[in-house]
Amino acid sequence: MSAHTRVSIVIVLLLAATASGACRRGPAIDTTQVTAVAVTGSLPTEDPLAAAWDGAPEYPAALLPQDIIEPKLMTAGAARVTVRALHNGDWIVFRLGWDDPTENILAQTGVTSDSAAIQLPAQAGSLVPDPAMGEAGKAVHLLYWKALWQDDAARAATGQDRIAALYPNATTDHYPFLANPAAKEEMARRYAPADAAGNPVTRRASTSAVQELVAEGYGTTAAAPSQQALGHGAWRNGQWLVTIARPLDEGPGMARLTPGQKTFLAVAVWDGTSRQAGARKMRSVWIPLVLQATAAR
Amino acid sequence: MARVYNWQLGRAMDYWYSENRPKRQFGAVFDINKCIACQTCTLSCKTTWTSGRGQEFMFWNNVETKPYGYYPLAWDVNLLEALGPQTWDGATYSGRTVFEAAPEGERVLGWMPEAIDYASPNIGEDEINGSVDKGMALSLPQQIWMFYLARICNHCTYPACLASCPRSSIYKRPEDGIVVLDQSRCRGYQECVRACPYKKVYFNPSTGTSEKCIACFPKIEEGIQPQCFVNCIGKIRLQGWVNPPERAREDNPIDYLVHVRKLALPLYPQFGLEPNVYYVPPIHVPDPFLIQMFGPGAPAAVKTYRNARNDKTLAGLFALFGSTERTIPFFRISGDEAIALDDDHRETVRVPIYEPLVIRPAEDPTRRIIRLNTT
Numbered sequence: 001m002s003a004h005t006r007v008s009i010v011i012v013l014l015l016a017a018t019a020s021g022a023c024r025r026g027p028a029i030d031t032t033q034v035t036a037v038a039v040t041g042s043l044p045t046e047d048p049l050a051a052a053w054d055g056a057p058e059y060p061a062a063l064l065p066q067d068i069i070e071p072k073l074m075t076a077g078a079a080r081v082t083v084r085a086l087h088n089g090d091w092i093v094f095r096l097g098w099d100d101p102t103e104n105i106l107a108q109t110g111v112t113s114d115s116a117a118i119q120l121p122a123q124a125g126s127l128v129p130d131p132a133m134g135e136a137g138k139a140v141h142l143l144y145w146k147a148l149w150q151d152d153a154a155r156a157a158t159g160q161d162r163i164a165a166l167y168p169n170a171t172t173d174h175y176p177f178l179a180n181p182a183a184k185e186e187m188a189r190r191y192a193p194a195d196a197a198g199n200p201v202t203r204r205a206s207t208s209a210v211q212e213l214v215a216e217g218y219g220t221t222a223a224a225p226s227q228q229a230l231g232h233g234a235w236r237n238g239q240w241l242v243t244i245a246r247p248l249d250e251g252p253g254m255a256r257l258t259p260g261q262k263t264f265l266a267v268a269v270w271d272g273t274s275r276q277a278g279a280r281k282m283r284s285v286w287i288p289l290v291l292q293a294t295a296a297r
Numbered sequence: 298m299a300r301v302y303n304w305q306l307g308r309a310m311d312y313w314y315s316e317n318r319p320k321r322q323f324g325a326v327f328d329i330n331k332c333i334a335c336q337t338c339t340l341s342c343k344t345t346w347t348s349g350r351g352q353e354f355m356f357w358n359n360v361e362t363k364p365y366g367y368y369p370l371a372w373d374v375n376l377l378e379a380l381g382p383q384t385w386d387g388a389t390y391s392g393r394t395v396f397e398a399a400p401e402g403e404r405v406l407g408w409m410p411e412a413i414d415y416a417s418p419n420i421g422e423d424e425i426n427g428s429v430d431k432g433m434a435l436s437l438p439q440q441i442w443m444f445y446l447a448r449i450c451n452h453c454t455y456p457a458c459l460a461s462c463p464r465s466s467i468y469k470r471p472e473d474g475i476v477v478l479d480q481s482r483c484r485g486y487q488e489c490v491r492a493c494p495y496k497k498v499y500f501n502p503s504t505g506t507s508e509k510c511i512a513c514f515p516k517i518e519e520g521i522q523p524q525c526f527v528n529c530i531g532k533i534r535l536q537g538w539v540n541p542p543e544r545a546r547e548d549n550p551i552d553y554l555v556h557v558r559k560l561a562l563p564l565y566p567q568f569g570l571e572p573n574v575y576y577v578p579p580i581h582v583p584d585p586f587l588i589q590m591f592g593p594g595a596p597a598a599v600k601t602y603r604n605a606r607n608d609k610t611l612a613g614l615f616a617l618f619g620s621t622e623r624t625i626p627f628f629r630i631s632g633d634e635a636i637a638l639d640d641d642h643r644e645t646v647r648v649p650i651y652e653p654l655v656i657r658p659a660e661d662p663t664r665r666i667i668r669l670n671t672t
Contacts, residue, residue: 110409162502163353175350192501278464
């Protein structure tokens with residue numbers, strides 16, 4: 001290699017470093033509100049890594065342990081979650097980002113699944129509900145993403161259920177629900193009482209990683225009448241990036257999100273390694289949310 | 298926290314909800330001295346209720362060998378250690394219950410098991426630790442003694458699982474005091490798994506919800522004892538109804554054993570849940586261990602039990618164990634027979650108090666052989 005060539009390579013490397021440095025600008029930070037940027041066309045509802053996210057300012061939301069009612073979260077988890085949002089006049093999609101050194105997907109005794117949720121007032125109006133799960137007569141709308149449900153959808157393609165995923169090498173002698181192929185489904189439900197009781201948390205029929213819930217105070221969470229929400233999480237390098245999307249118009253009983261108007265959102269995250277679930281969570285206060293006015297279409 | 302009265306502790310205590318006793322309370326007596334750990338109870342329950350996907354390690358009924366057997370691993374010793382000194386002042390408990398010892402931010406003092414803790418029920422707990430002839434191979438805190446402890450949900454008067462659920466998904470049926478977990482409402486937070494000191498609520502990783510013993514309530518509603526009772530080949534179990542002591546009846550078999558004769562004792566009463574499965578303690582176990590496990594009444598109960606055969610009422614009542622599928626709300630002794638009665642005091646079954654007993658000499662002079670006792 002000649003000295004000339006070597007100099008050229010150094011120059012090229014320097015140029016490359018300069019160029020990448022110029023591109024590595026941090027995201028636009030907005031500490032006053034979450035601004036849902038109006039875009040045209042499709043939204044990255046299930047792509048937390050899409051380039052479209054670069055166009056949305058980032059709101060750094062402080063998280064506090066749920067320490068209002070027992071059981072409380074006595075050891076703080078993730079202290080901050082970043083929130084970005086996009087909308088296209090029909091749907092809104094949020095992207096939450098938070099640090100979590102371990103990826104927990106499958107729940108079993110003593111381990112929960114990493115989760116996150118967005119809370120919105122269920123009804124329009126100037127008085128927002130209590131940020132802690134709403135209050136009687138003033139419901140909140142919850143968009144609840146769980147890593148387990150996302151994994152369920154991925155595994156469904158290969159026919160692998162949660163038990164096979166937890167114990168890939170397990171063998172079993174006999175299940176009654178396998179004895180009679182004709183009655184397999186009925187027997188499987190008989191021995192899975194939560195399914196037989198129609199518990200929405202088992203999520204057997206769902207293909208979405210996000211469940212829509214309503215609540216009017218602690219301990220009142222129930223499935224929302226409409227289940228349209230979508231979302232997808234990606235865990236990379238000790239960080240979760242999760243999209244959560246819903247239609248602006250959820251239908252009867254739920255406040256429409258209107259471009260140009262201001263409302264509020266709150267966020268919460270649960271860390272599976274720390275056995276966080278339910279009331280044991282990191283949560284934010286209400287954060288102003290503004291949907292940018294939609295460009296004339 | 299409310300103040301409630303726990304008669305097993307002889308005092309009032311803190312509980313998450315106020316006192317609200319059911320119309321009648323499921324109760325049971327297990328005679329530990331008769332249990333041979335055949336696990337027929339375990340399997341009768343398993344095949345009835347928990348043969349599904351996600352219930353592989355779930356035993357609503359289990360039988361473990363004490364002192365070194367546990368299901369799940371170390372379920373009682375973990376909590377005993379966390380609870381600290383458990384002292385009794387006579388018949389009054391002067392230590393703290395799991396409700397009174399709840400740390401800041403918690404409703405109950407509990408601990409969370411891991412999946413691996415359920416993975417090896419009964420493994421290694423029956424192996425003997427030394428040869429009697431050659432002395433002990435290991436130095437152990439206890440002499441070589443053991444007993445089998447059959448366990449189901451205690452359908453407690455003050456359930457810790459119920460207190461711990463932030464969604465109020467667990468409730469106590471007002472008609473029979475059976476503690477059930479609403480399968481349509483549970484969201485799998487596992488607070489109950491953490492809180493139940495007896496570890497009788499289980500997480501189902503297939504459904505993502507928790508499940509527990511339901512005392513076979515569809516059978517109980519028909520006046521029939523649960524599966525683990527009627528299938529017990531050792532006839533160690535009797536199901537009926539237990540009253541608080543001030544309403545105890547001598548003709549109620551559970552009341553008679555628990556309150557009148559104080560022969561059947563709650564399991565770890567110091568936890569404070571007022572459990573409603575009562576145990577006739579094993580007669581060959583050192584007193585300190587029995588007192589820790591069954592409370593200060595254990596030595597007297599052992600003494601009473603040793604004489605039970607000579608006590609016609611006790612002997613008759615024990616003869617009724619396993620004598621009928623029907624629940625036995627009442628009983629009476631008539632001559633040499635014990636009679637089980639239903640809710641309307643109608644006879645359901647009648648058994649001899651004493652079976653004919655023949656004692657034969659070991660040597661059979663006719664055949665000129667030595668008889669072997671094979672039973």
